[in-house]
Amino acid sequence: MRVRGDYIKLMVLAIAIIGLYGFSDHRSKARTINKIYIKFLGDNALYLTEGAVNKLLMKNYGSLKNRPKEEVALNTIEQLVESNPMVKSAQVYFTVNGDLITEIVQRRPIGRVEGATKFYLDNQGRRMPLSKNHSARVPIITGKITGKSLEDAYVILEYINKDDFLRMNVIGIHIEDEGKYQLKFRMENFVVNLGGVKNLNEKFKNFMAFYAKAAKDKTLEKYAVVSLEFDNQVVCTKI
Template identity: 65%
Template structure:
């Protein structure tokens, strides 16, 4: 009987590949965690700490070091980290050298509510508790704060954060009893009455035209109220 050596070589090669694949899978499944690496991405201001996140993991799993890879459920670990109220998102993976790595994105506060209840408003418009380790420098929100006004405030804050001048200079938003919004500027004595949240772009464009002219004329300190609530107008009240 004639032996088909090419066929035999192919079968041997197939067996060898399958053996190597099985061996690799076995080694991978028994690989254990030898280190934990928590990385905070983005903002340098930390509203939580490595220690706080580690504590969450220890409370849930105990010590994760030396735990075999096959016993790890990475998406569950991500959800545990995300129970930290300062964490927006976490991605967890195991590196080839056995390091359990988590890349963490924190929530970002854009406003601070100082009412009966005190909390931040984050960049998704959600309530965010104060951090014990860092205080954000964001506009302070006061006045008649309700669910609707909080939605409007988020719209205002979002717009403010698209403009470098407004972001640096607006330090407060006050909610009036009539549902209008007043802005407090860092270096100026006047208050800006924004009215409602409609036509924000037009209102702020009008304000910047007024501000630049008044700065040039050196008349900014002549006013205590600048109103933007009227259509395509800036109405100023003198001291």
């Protein structure tokens, strides 16, 4: 009899748990969206505004506030937000209070192309449109813009961004031709003929040695061109 009594207790407990789960699930599905929040993650939240995201959601879904949660497909909203060319990634979720949160990571430009068409080159080597909300302070890329030369420009920019001195001082990359790249510096009158993108580490190592010595000797203003095109050499042309 005791076994039978224990069995009945277990059955009652199981039914109670199922009932509570079903009630909770029903209440969750019946709950409506309380508030809507747009959050930009990281320190690069400059090119897309909260208003623009809200406008995008409104255009495609109408007003989401007070709408039943079960009517909202979070994956679909994420895909919509990520379709914006300023967005790198997005995550959309509900809080326990019924708030709809959209977290956005924006793309990061590392160069700006000034050619027949104008656009940014982002930190993944992809084209990124200019923004009316913010103008990035990044090196300007000019000259003969091709697919290959942009790939090389991206390699150069990636290297520059890993070095504090270069990142602060290189303001431009001029493409004379594929495999012939010229750097412009913020505070100096000379230009640096880099050549191609092979052996960048060796080229910049030689350049930094030259720069340190010329700065110490106070002769930087005497040079018009500094060439790194030749193996393990820095060839300078005076003004």
